[in-house]
Amino acid sequence: MATIHDVAKLAKVSIATVSRVMSGADPVNPKTQQRVLAAMEKLNYRPNGLARNLRNLRTNVIIALMPNIQNPFFSEVIRGIEDGAREAGFHLLIGNTDGDRGKAKEYMALLDESLADGLILTTAQTDQAFLDEFAAHRPIVLACEYMEGSTIPTVSIDNISAARKVVKHLLALGHRRIAHIMGPNEVILSRARLAGYRQALQQHGLEVDEMLVQEGDFSLDSGYRVTRKLLSFKRPPTAIFAANDEMAIGAIRAIREHGLQIPDDISVAGFDDLTVSSFVSPSLTTIQQPRYEIGYRSVEMLIRLIRSEPLAQTQVVLDDSLVIRESSGVPKEHM
Structure with a gap:
């Protein structure tokens, strides 16, 4: 049909x-x-003529879209969304898009079929112009990401500032050849964290060595593969900043297989502070995101939109924090 x-x-x-x-x-x-x-x-x-005629009636169902249901980052975000939805009397439908824009649009179309009342995107999975037009007439909230110039209500951290914070920590330890394993370039978060990495180096008077910027896909495997490539360079980095914890953990495995010690030979830092990050050995230096609060606050905003209630603010930026653990240390030449 x-x-x-x-x-x-x-x-x-x-x-x-x-x-x-x-x-x-x-x-x-x-x-x-x-x-x-x-x-x-x-x-x-x-x-559905009945749905169109009764469009003001609610289903009490909201949709939360994830790009990858296997990514543990989203578990706490979804838990926050679900708790907030239940408290307000709403049911939650979770959609996994695998980063496919067509899948995302199919879920979004459920709002027009009156099968759901509102939508939370945990990542911007389609072009900004389309999202802005779609959100102009429907209750939509963007969680985790912020799109410059967009009018869509958003809950996130300042990813540029947070990434800058990680790199400045590594610089303060004495590292100068700091590699960055970024996420997919088409993802807003990837570009924001790359911008923070670049800013930190430039503010320290260092030029960005483009060879040290390599693209991953947020997976353990890509962190592993990219790190093996970085370690093959004639002058390998003394520190690696990965755009998420999964890639950082993949990097740790590659470094160990290379016969190097962390952080004595090379430091590693990640982003997100997954639960596993404090249990890996060495424990991972990373950025802690308030993932549960992001989810909870985003559904609060969405329900206000569904109920046609005014929002106190449309762009909510939550605090993050740098968690320093065992994986980052002073480079050998500074010992």
């Missing part, structure tokens, strides 16, 4: 535009409207 997403794709418009054509509440360019209607007819799309 065709969905609103299929109609939007065939008509080459956004889901928001299809919704406006169906509701008749907002004006749509006549040519665009005709294209949407033609697509609906071709696909034999029949929107």
Whole structure:
């Protein structure tokens, strides 16, 4: 059965535009409207008339989208969302997109089908223009990430500042060749943490060696593989800052297999402060994010949007903290 997403794709418009054509509440360019209607007819799309007529009734269901359900970072965020939702009398539907924009849009279309009341994105999984247009008429909150210039309500930390904090710690220990294993370049968080890394080096009067910036994918395996590459350089780094704890833990394994000691030969730092990060050996220096609070605060904001209540603020930036553990130390040349 065709969905609103299929109609939007065939008509080459956004889901928001299809919704406006169906509701008749907002004006749509006549040519665009005709294209949407033609697509609906071709696909034999029949929107749920009862749902459209009773759109003001609530399902008491909200959706939280994750890019990777296997990533342990999101477990505490989701727990915060679920607790907040239950307290407010809402049920939670969790969607795993595997980073697929098409999957994300299919879940988002459930709002237009009146099968859910609101949506929390734990990462921006589609382009900003689409998200801004979609969120203009629907209750949506972005958790964990912040998009510059966007009007979507957001709960996050300052990722640039937090990354800068980690690198400044390594610089203070005496490290000068600090590598950065970043996440996928298309992910906002990756670019923000890379910016913090660059800023810290530049503020210390150091040029960024682009060879020391390598892209991973937030997985243990990518941290392992990228670190093996870094250690093969003629002048390997004396410290590695990974954009998340999983890649940092993968880096630790690669360093050990290379016969090096942490932190005596090379320091490692991560980001997120996963539970396992205090149990690995050596324990991991990292940035602690208030993951539960991010989830809880984001669902509080979403429910206010669903209930058409005003928000005290649309951009909530929570505090992070640098947790210094055994994996970072003074480089050998400074001992």
